[in-house]
Amino acid sequence: MLSLSVTFNKLSQAYPWIASPLIVLAPMRGIAGPTLAVAVSQAGGLGFIAFTGKNSGLEDLETASQLLRGAKEQDDNSLSGISIGGLLPVGLGFLLWADDLSDAVETVEKYRPCAVWLFAPRGGQEELDQWTLGIRAASPKTQVWIQFGTIGEATAAAGSTSPPDVVVIQGTEAGGHGRAHDGIGTITLLPEAADALRSSGIPIIAAGGIADGRGVVAALSLGASGVAMGTRFLAASEARVSKGYQREIVRVADGAKSTTRTTLYNRLRGTVGWPEEFSPRMVKNRSWGDSQAGVPFDELKRLYDEAGKTGDAGWGPEGRLATYAGAVVGLVHEVEDGKVIVKSVREEAKSITEALSTSF
Amino acid sequence: MLSLSVTFNKLSQAYPWIASPLIVLAPMRGIAGPTLAVAVSQAGGLGFIAFTGKNSGLEDLETASQLLRGAKEQDDNSLSGISIGGLLPVGLGFLLWADDLSDAVETVEKYRPCAVWLFAPRGGQEELDQWTLGIRAASPKTQVWIQFGTIGEATAAAGSTSPPDVVVIQGTEAGGHGRAHDGIGTITLLPEAADALRSSGIPIIAAGGIADGRGVVAALSLGASGVAMGTRFLAASEARVSKGYQREIVRVADGAKSTTRTTLYNRLRGTVGWPEEFSPRMVKNRSWGDSQAGVPFDELKRLYDEAGKTGDAGWGPEGRLATYAGAVVGLVHEVEDGKVIVKSVREEAKSITEALSTSF
Numbered sequence: 001m002l003s004l005s006v007t008f009n010k011l012s013q014a015y016p017w018i019a020s021p022l023i024v025l026a027p028m029r030g031i032a033g034p035t036l037a038v039a040v041s042q043a044g045g046l047g048f049i050a051f052t053g054k055n056s057g058l059e060d061l062e063t064a065s066q067l068l069r070g071a072k073e074q075d076d077n078s079l080s081g082i083s084i085g086g087l088l089p090v091g092l093g094f095l096l097w098a099d100d101l102s103d104a105v106e107t108v109e110k111y112r113p114c115a116v117w118l119f120a121p122r123g124g125q126e127e128l129d130q131w132t133l134g135i136r137a138a139s140p141k142t143q144v145w146i147q148f149g150t151i152g153e154a155t156a157a158a159g160s161t162s163p164p165d166v167v168v169i170q171g172t173e174a175g176g177h178g179r180a181h182d183g184i185g186t187i188t189l190l191p192e193a194a195d196a197l198r199s200s201g202i203p204i205i206a207a208g209g210i211a212d213g214r215g216v217v218a219a220l221s222l223g224a225s226g227v228a229m230g231t232r233f234l235a236a237s238e239a240r241v242s243k244g245y246q247r248e249i250v251r252v253a254d255g256a257k258s259t260t261r262t263t264l265y266n267r268l269r270g271t272v273g274w275p276e277e278f279s280p281r282m283v284k285n286r287s288w289g290d291s292q293a294g295v296p297f298d299e300l301k302r303l304y305d306e307a308g309k310t311g312d313a314g315w316g317p318e319g320r321l322a323t324y325a326g327a328v329v330g331l332v333h334e335v336e337d338g339k340v341i342v343k344s345v346r347e348e349a350k351s352i353t354e355a356l357s358t359s360f
Numbered sequence: 361m362l363s364l365s366v367t368f369n370k371l372s373q374a375y376p377w378i379a380s381p382l383i384v385l386a387p388m389r390g391i392a393g394p395t396l397a398v399a400v401s402q403a404g405g406l407g408f409i410a411f412t413g414k415n416s417g418l419e420d421l422e423t424a425s426q427l428l429r430g431a432k433e434q435d436d437n438s439l440s441g442i443s444i445g446g447l448l449p450v451g452l453g454f455l456l457w458a459d460d461l462s463d464a465v466e467t468v469e470k471y472r473p474c475a476v477w478l479f480a481p482r483g484g485q486e487e488l489d490q491w492t493l494g495i496r497a498a499s500p501k502t503q504v505w506i507q508f509g510t511i512g513e514a515t516a517a518a519g520s521t522s523p524p525d526v527v528v529i530q531g532t533e534a535g536g537h538g539r540a541h542d543g544i545g546t547i548t549l550l551p552e553a554a555d556a557l558r559s560s561g562i563p564i565i566a567a568g569g570i571a572d573g574r575g576v577v578a579a580l581s582l583g584a585s586g587v588a589m590g591t592r593f594l595a596a597s598e599a600r601v602s603k604g605y606q607r608e609i610v611r612v613a614d615g616a617k618s619t620t621r622t623t624l625y626n627r628l629r630g631t632v633g634w635p636e637e638f639s640p641r642m643v644k645n646r647s648w649g650d651s652q653a654g655v656p657f658d659e660l661k662r663l664y665d666e667a668g669k670t671g672d673a674g675w676g677p678e679g680r681l682a683t684y685a686g687a688v689v690g691l692v693h694e695v696e697d698g699k700v701i702v703k704s705v706r707e708e709a710k711s712i713t714e715a716l717s718t719s720f
Binding site for chain 1: 368379380381510511512531532533542543544545546547548549551552555568569570571572574575577578579580581582583613614615616617686687688690691709710712713714716717719720
């Protein structure tokens with residue numbers, strides 16, 4: 001814990017524009033695009049774009065480059081340049097079971113993001129090693145982040161021949177995909193991971209259950225060097241989400257009661273291929289309720305597809321459409337610009353830290 | 361959050377011997393007795409004795425009184441007296457579904473503990489109201505703490521005609537009994553509870569997932585005015601646990617992998633009567649493994665009873681005996697005196713707070 005400044009310094013050497021505490025935009029598939037990622041980095045955070053295939057991936061990185069170049073030409077000093085040490089100040093996130101390593105290498109080689117975020121291999125540590133080596137060969141200065149939801153996998157990676165530069169530890173409160181059966185909350189997973197990884201010196205980014213300055217200070221206390229947020233950024237104005245989805249994130253309260261881990265919506269949407277050790281946290285709506293009440297899947301699917309045709313009206317109290325979200329959904333109350341989110345969460349974390357330090 | 365000092369002051373007015381941050385011994389049934397509870401209070405915390413019926417309850421409170429009197433006669437200044445404002449500086453915890461209100465009233469009236477901790481009614485808010493009114497009639501200055509694992513119940517209690525003096529918010533990482541199906545981790549439950557209870561002004565004590573100074577600072581950041589620990593105190597030298605059980609707490613690592621919520625061990629031990637919305641978090645051992653492998657219950661029960669005859673040898677890597685424990689079990693590494701635990705956790709919390717305040 002006393003090494004908090006040390007580990008932050010390690011990160012700020014790699015990402016010199018970041019402010020403390022570090023706020024990271026998690027690479028939410030289909031949702032975290034270049035506009036949001038650039039906004040987060042410009043606010044002193046680190047934005048990850050979610051890779052969604054070679055063509056769209058290349059397009060997204062090109063867009064990010066242009067946005068950064070545009071900002072520079074407008075004398076926007078929020079980042080010192082479009083390229084920091086030869087690297088683009090945004091990251092790129094991959095789902096290893098879904099993405100192709102050669103596509104990843106091509107994109108990374110061309111745009112040199114400052115970091116990649118690897119998650120969910122089908123082939124365990126061996127596949128992580130292949131990706132890590134492949135990325136490093138393509139862009140030696142690009143840092144490799146790997147996300148884990150178990151102590152065992154995180155320590156195996158740290159002790160491997162190709163250890164990551166940063167480990168992301170994801171508690172079970174997280175939205176979207178995480179451990180299906182063997183997850184646990186951030187409040188115990190994170191300190192136990194910090195103990196297990198201490199000797200490696202690898203900085204930890206906490207994910208899962210963090211949506212505001214309170215969660216940030218909690219995560220730093222528990223051993224993280226920074227935090228990643230997903231659900232809070234679902235309510236960013238730049239997020240690539242339907243208005244209906246976004247309104248649902250703002251509307252839903254009581255994260256424990258309102259969300260659950262289930263593969264139901266993946267099946268309803270036709271999302272297939274996730275390794276079975278993962279399942280997503282979802283807002284429970286009518287599809288879930290009807291499923292629990294015994295309505296056959298074919299009927300649920302028919303109703304789901306019908307709801308899909310109604311667009312934004314497919315969400316809401318009586319909605320049926322998939323709403324990937326973390327248990328922090330009850331802490332998200334408004335739509336704001338990505339920069340505002342990053343700055344306000346950081347300021348809140350600072351004021352909490354000050355209040356704590358004067359309280360005993 | 362800026363009201364942290366305010367809410368601590370509220371607590372220290374009621375419990376003038378406590379030091380900040382407040383560390384509470386959770387009233388673990390059969391385990392938290394007078395020796396441990398007095399030690400915790402003498403160290404500036406607040407120890408709760410778990411009530412286990414009228415006769416043993418009266419005996420435990422008498423023992424606590426004698427211990428406090430003995431300490432006073434020995435000029436032990438760790439508490440200013442055996443009675444603070446007419447109240448005994450230890451608390452008393454009740455399981456409402458199991459305990460008798462008239463027994464509780466008799467014990468509270470005679471010994472006037474500074475607080476009672478109510479948990480797990482079978483009759484919801486109505487039963488909580490009865491207990492609250494009964495306790496207050498018996499001992500008007502005794503504060504009423506009520507433990508909840510859901511936002512809905514906590515807000516209902518806060519808005520009731522007999523609101524508690526303190527609310528304990530229990531995350532799903534907690535050991536022993538908690539919400540069976542609708543729990544969530546402390547990192548999201550606590551801030552959402554804090555938001556929901558803010559207007560009531562009722563201080564929150566966080567429970568579940570806290571075993572050291574890191575967890576304490578996290579809980580305070582998230583909105584708690586103090587923390588309760590159970591599992592860490594299972595490794596207190598004064599805890600009423602078998603050596604085998606205690607060694608198991610120290611031995612077991614990886615709380616996510618090693619523990620689960622299950623009623624299996626209640627059934628094996630013959631513990632019956634818990635309302636179905638609760639189940640305990642347990643260390644998975646051979647009883648669990650065999651159960652998952654399909655061994656019939658009768659055979660599991662026979663093997664469990666045989667293991668019971670071996671005493672302390674019934675725990676361990678190949679053990680079968682019930683080991684109630686939280687997901688923090690991987691953070692507990694040695695047996696220490698209760699006072700040492702309280703003081704070291706408090707000091708660790710302070711040093712983390714200092715490190716945080718200088719890091720950004």
